[in-house]
Amino acid sequence: MSAAHDERDELGEALQHMGAAARASARSLARADKAQRATALHAMSKAVLAHKDEILEANARDMEAALNAGASPAFADRLKLAPGSVDAMASGIETVAWLPDPVGLVEDEWVRPNGLKIARVRVPIGVIGIIYESRPNVTADAAALCVKSGNAAILRGGSEAMGSARAIRTAIAEGLERADLPPEAVQLVPTSDRMIVGRMLAGLDGTIDVIIPRGGKSLIARVQKDARVPVLAHLDGNCHVYVDKAADPKKAVEIVLNSKMRRVSVCGAAETLLVDAAGAGHLLRPLVVALLDAGCEVRGDRITQTIDPRVEGAVDDDWYTEFLDAIIAVKIVDGVEGAVKHIAKYGSSHTDSIVTEDKLAAEIFLREVDSAVVLHNASTQFADGAEFGFGAEIGIATGRLHARGPVGARELTTFKYVVKGDGQTRP
């Protein structure tokens, strides 16, 4: 017991030290100019490639241990790094290096009647805590976006991926040092002890400014429940495609199939198809048959059930459900207003798309559907940082404040007001 207690104390001290080092590094990063941060990113990318063998070896050891411990094939798939994955990681960091720099951007400026010049300028948030599970590439993606946006990162990866994460972090630290930036700007917690998550959620003695959890719903729920600092997280993605009476039938089929079936397990996958009653006569059958033929289970309302014997009956719960599987709920609605109403009631404000050639219907949908991402004539699966041009992705936020939708480097910044006067005092 006493030895365990000593270990706890040591771990606590190590964490405290990490927090202080992260805060100091955040100041160095915020002070560094664009060129220095870009140099660091290029060096990080090169170092990841240079350490490819070590990273792959560490990953092979993680894989072996996980498989010996009886990991599921899906779990092993998330954990595994193919040689190409390391190249992709390096080129991801490189992509981030070339993106526009969000730090120092003047978003707005104005002059007050008393002559004060006020500017709203984007600045780094400070220290970002990232809690994730088994995907090793998160280590590289998160590090790249944090350095890009001038933030320090404290990373807590999954226990099974600890070796891989350590090898990747070693390369990243080397890159930072080459650009004369402190390697502590990106730190990895020393063990996967659950106590660490608790300390991070409490803000690590005031050194963590925001927590970003990445992983399954139980992780996100725990983080949202226990965090004493702000959280940017992804909860539910109950996404809709609404096919309007004025839809191009070919586009409609392509977009619906892609939205549902490209990858069924991503948060931007469509879960419900809404079809305009006024267009159902010619649109519903091709849509439903295409889905069924693609191997998708269709749960339809009464009208949809008449289309094909393979269609099953939908219950009210289906409209709320994020299937994350080859299952779709299908309902006839009364035009764009009916679609907006359905989405307001059952949706999760994540990503919703309208298919129509009617510009006015599209405008109504885009304005009135209150989701992080609204699309016109495009697949819901575009709800993704890379597809938005953000480079590596740190996740998708389903909250309403600060960040919404794909979280890129910009959302890892906040702002300050810079006020310039020539001696003004307030009357």
Place this chain on the structure above:
Amino acid sequence: MSAAHDERDELGEALQHMGAAARASARSLARADKAQRATALHAMSKAVLAHKDEILEANARDMEAALNAGASPAFADRLKLAPGSVDAMASGIETVAWLPDPVGLVEDEWVRPNGLKIARVRVPIGVIGIIYESRPNVTADAAALCVKSGNAAILRGGSEAMGSARAIRTAIAEGLERADLPPEAVQLVPTSDRMIVGRMLAGLDGTIDVIIPRGGKSLIARVQKDARVPVLAHLDGNCHVYVDKAADPKKAVEIVLNSKMRRVSVCGAAETLLVDAAGAGHLLRPLVVALLDAGCEVRGDRITQTIDPRVEGAVDDDWYTEFLDAIIAVKIVDGVEGAVKHIAKYGSSHTDSIVTEDKLAAEIFLREVDSAVVLHNASTQFADGAEFGFGAEIGIATGRLHARGPVGARELTTFKYVVKGDGQTRP
């Protein structure tokens, strides 16, 4: 007990009903265009003026009850509405009506290689819960900024100001109805029952998107501890003025006096004066003497204590303290770097000012001091929504995410991504 229980149930139901009505009203407001929301604000302003007598009578009754209950003069002062205060309230709403509309603003747009057009557009947050104390004008200010930004508001005022708040809210509801907007867009909770605060902090069954507390530190601390929804709040304002060796001595004295003494109880009041060692020889004495002569207690470091026998000795705690009183801590620091270091250690990231004619020193200070508001040659007391041109003020945020510094209509909005395609699917 049973009667009390029934009352509780009734209150619970009333709150649930309020939440649902707020959510529905938020949709109406978000759908309303600029002109309709502006019309509502003009009508709200007129209605406040038209109901001036009722508002003043209700306030007189609140005052009488508060004084009978032994309210302090400071408390009574915050509660009291002079006839001019109602005019100021009405013209405050009018000012907000004429401000630029933040809703629908396209902050950024870009085209992806696949032809998708992505725009980041500002949209209302939804339903804002505001928990405040005795100042009746908060009712009008909060209502105006919420309507301006397309949000519904649920207001919980202090029990002593309930009558005043009700009279103001009645006028506001009348204004909303004149513009064909639902009067439930601005609601006031029916009693000051403490249970209501708890329900609001829990998000009122998912109907409140953000809580803004306005009042003393114990209220803010409770809200930050218990809220299960995001909070925009003001905690500490330990503000600094740094007088650089290259400061204009006259501006320095004026800015320091104004920053500290204009009003000592506001969050933007300076609490610590930092003086550059290289300029202390000619700058320190006039600054310290001016402060002492203005009736300010000066707590200085060793050098400052040699200036005047009235200077008391400062202890380490003084550098951390938000005095909110005619007391200032004074310290000699080693140039702008020393000032930045001191503020990083002791400051609260609220508002800090540099006085100098040296542009480079100013640039370093403005960039490296990590506060919501940084000023050059201007008083810290400008940290205020009205002074920033935001019209009525809903508070100052000391958190780092979403809003920082004075919170205006813009910070009561969030954004969504509007993506326009012509049939794109994701490979």
